Amino acid sequence: xxxxxxxxxxxxxxxxxxxxxxxxxxxxxxxxxxxxxxxxxxxxxxxxxxxxxxxxxxxxxxxxxxxxxxxxxxxxxxxxxxxxxxxxxxxxxxxxxxxxxxxxxxxxxxxxxxxxxxxxxxxxxxxxxxxxxxxxxxxxxx
Amino acid sequence: xxxxxxxxxxxxxxxxxxxxxxxxxxxxxxxxxxxxxxxxxxxxxxxxxxxxxxxxxxxxxxxxxxxxxxxxxxxxxxxxxxxxxxxxxxxxxxxxxxxxxxxxxxxxxxxxxxxxxxxxxxxxxxxxxxxxxxxxxxxxxxxxxxxxxxxxxxxxxxxxxxxxxxxxxxxxxxxxxxxxxxxxxxxxxxxxxxxxxxxxxxxxxxxxxxxxxxxxxxxxxxxxxxxxxxxxxxxxxxxxxxxxxxxxxxxxxxxxxxxxxxxxxxxxxxxxxxxxxxxxxxxxxxxxxxxxxxxxxxxxxxxxxxxxxxxxxxxxxxxxxxxxxxxxxxxxxxxxxxxxxxxxxxxxxxxxxxxxxxxxxxxxxxxxxxxxxxxxxxxxxxxxxxxxxxxxxxxxxxxxxxxxxxxxxxxxxxxxxxxxxxxxxxxxxxxxxxxxxxxxxxxxxxxxxxxxxxxxxxxxxxxxxxxxxxxxxxxxxxxxxxxxxxx
Numbered sequence: 001x002x003x004x005x006x007x008x009x010x011x012x013x014x015x016x017x018x019x020x021x022x023x024x025x026x027x028x029x030x031x032x033x034x035x036x037x038x039x040x041x042x043x044x045x046x047x048x049x050x051x052x053x054x055x056x057x058x059x060x061x062x063x064x065x066x067x068x069x070x071x072x073x074x075x076x077x078x079x080x081x082x083x084x085x086x087x088x089x090x091x092x093x094x095x096x097x098x099x100x101x102x103x104x105x106x107x108x109x110x111x112x113x114x115x116x117x118x119x120x121x122x123x124x125x126x127x128x129x130x131x132x133x134x135x136x137x138x139x140x141x142x
Numbered sequence: 143x144x145x146x147x148x149x150x151x152x153x154x155x156x157x158x159x160x161x162x163x164x165x166x167x168x169x170x171x172x173x174x175x176x177x178x179x180x181x182x183x184x185x186x187x188x189x190x191x192x193x194x195x196x197x198x199x200x201x202x203x204x205x206x207x208x209x210x211x212x213x214x215x216x217x218x219x220x221x222x223x224x225x226x227x228x229x230x231x232x233x234x235x236x237x238x239x240x241x242x243x244x245x246x247x248x249x250x251x252x253x254x255x256x257x258x259x260x261x262x263x264x265x266x267x268x269x270x271x272x273x274x275x276x277x278x279x280x281x282x283x284x285x286x287x288x289x290x291x292x293x294x295x296x297x298x299x300x301x302x303x304x305x306x307x308x309x310x311x312x313x314x315x316x317x318x319x320x321x322x323x324x325x326x327x328x329x330x331x332x333x334x335x336x337x338x339x340x341x342x343x344x345x346x347x348x349x350x351x352x353x354x355x356x357x358x359x360x361x362x363x364x365x366x367x368x369x370x371x372x373x374x375x376x377x378x379x380x381x382x383x384x385x386x387x388x389x390x391x392x393x394x395x396x397x398x399x400x401x402x403x404x405x406x407x408x409x410x411x412x413x414x415x416x417x418x419x420x421x422x423x424x425x426x427x428x429x430x431x432x433x434x435x436x437x438x439x440x441x442x443x444x445x446x447x448x449x450x451x452x453x454x455x456x457x458x459x460x461x462x463x464x465x466x467x468x469x470x471x472x473x474x475x476x477x478x479x480x481x482x483x484x485x486x487x488x489x490x491x492x493x494x495x496x497x498x499x500x501x502x503x504x505x506x507x508x509x510x511x512x513x514x515x516x517x518x519x520x521x522x523x524x525x526x527x528x529x530x531x532x533x534x535x536x537x538x539x540x541x542x543x544x545x546x547x548x549x550x551x552x553x554x555x556x557x558x559x560x561x562x563x564x565x566x567x568x569x570x571x572x573x574x575x576x577x578x579x580x581x582x583x584x585x586x587x588x589x590x591x592x593x594x595x596x597x598x599x600x601x602x603x604x605x606x607x608x609x610x611x612x613x614x615x616x617x618x619x620x621x622x623x624x625x626x627x628x629x
Binding site for chain 2 (some may be wrong): 060065068091116125129
């Protein structure tokens with residue numbers, strides 16, 4: 001008897017639960033909404049497969065800049081002014097210290113000029129460096 | 143400039159350089175890849191690398207030019223026409239579509255909706271603008287964005303046409319490549335793994351059902367997820383960006399959708415964010431802000447509320463002030479002129495304030511403007527408390543600004559320069575923030591009293607790391623109404 005009562009209460013609970021579920025599953029009504037887009041999204045697979053899927057490319061077209069030559073090299077480093085450009089990030093200054101020592105060991109007559117600056121070298125600084133050195137080594141760490 | 147040189151490249155950055163030299167028209171640039179060099183390498187490890195490769199570096203400086211180096215081949219423009227995918231079945235074509243897009247780096251790695259002509263035309267019903275209209279070129283590789291290309295990426299992301307005006311507005315917000323435009327370059331390439339916070343203010347946020355309240359970062363909201371994802375896909379495909387190729391970020395939270403959300407205008411006791419930025423309440427706006435690539439930090443105070451008092455709000459404001467003050471050491475103390483150390487650049491903050499906390503701030507008498515003024519004032523350091531090194535550094539930054547030297551990040555914006563100049567004297571106070579406008583309060587987030595937020599730098603490569611734009615209205619009907627010729 002107790003079990004019957006329990007089952008009937010349980011069934012009632014289940015009915016209430018199902019009813020509330022069906023209510024909660026109904027789409028909520030929007031108070032305000034964007035203009036209706038009546039079209040069905042055309043994402044469904046075609047009923048009859050035509051053998052080819054054609055898609056548009058998401059990629060932005062590229063228009064390259066003129067490709068520049070590099071400057072003629074110095075023939076020898078002897079007696080030259082060499083610029084070392086460093087953006088001061090961790091590790092690079094110590095690395096350039098060693099490069100400087102090695103250059104001076106091999107070419108005792110070179111003059112090393114150290115420059116510090118930004119990751120993107122401003123034009124003003126580039127012009128200054130160009131006026132002061134014969135050749136340069138550029139390293140920017142990040 | 144006529145001076146020969148060689149560019150040193152750390153191992154692992156070879157692809158980054160390959161794409162950059164193509165972009166900047168320097169494909170014959172002489173470069174030496176330093177085997178084993180890495181960011182922050184200690185001197186004892188870098189010295190052997192220099193010794194092993196000094197001959198290669200010297201050779202690059204003195205070896206005569208080849209014919210190709212003296213007269214390099216010109217590069218050709220690259221167009222991206224539609225892609226035809228033959229397959230035995232639709233299912234096979236879908237798999238092939240994903241393979242092709244992923245292998246070409248046109249995807250974010252998740253499953254996508256195929257951008258067929260029909261699907262893209264459906265997406266374009268969300269705007270009355272011409273599909274061929276060019277928005278701009280986008281870093282790092284400066285691919286061209288058009289309205290149609292935005293729609294293609296929006297389809298792939300699973301967005302709906304009514305989201306398209308938000309996506310277009312966000313892309314326009316981050317467009318431009320001058321110092322007066324949004325700095326997209328830094329968050330797109332930096333090793334630091336920076337992110338974008340994107341929020342919609344105005345009635346549209348609710349109309350699009352954007353999530354703005356509880357569980358703001360969880361899954362399940364189509365607008366938040368697909369608007370953010372569409373913007374991410376646009377930036378991948380317009381910038382030709384790819385992890386480890388030219389997007390060198392090492393870690394990043396929310397890589398697929400950015401942090402995209404709606405402002406909770408309905409429950410906010412304050413004016414909407416965009417109104418504080420000078421727009422009308424009835425405007426719909428999108429704001430894009432560069433932030434750190436981590437989940438927002440919780441700034442909520444720990445003190446308990448007392449009847450008639452606002453201790454928790456007080457404690458939260460104090461915690462924000464303490465956070466800004468903690469930057470003093472780096473911003474004022476370790477700055478070196480002409481040395482790129484972003485930690486030395488004054489920060490900005492974006493705070494998500496829950497409606498209840500905003501109500502407490504309002505009850506304390508604060509508007510968004512007066513609260514940021516208060517925090518700005520409380521984080522200024524009296525001149526008498528500055529160390530000699532800090533005084534020198536502030537003076538050096540002022541000097542850099544007056545002389546126009548260094549990168550933009552070294553310089554003080556013109557609106558803040560008089561404040562810094564006046565501060566460097568007895569009775570003066572040096573700010574850690576450039577201005578109260580470096581603090582952004584947006585009402586969003588869950589029930590209860592909370593404040594969470596991110597920091598970033600006030601500016602790096604341009605003056606703007608935060609920008610708000612008006613979102614154009616949706617067309618009155620779904621029919622495309624532009625007068626330009628259609629394909």
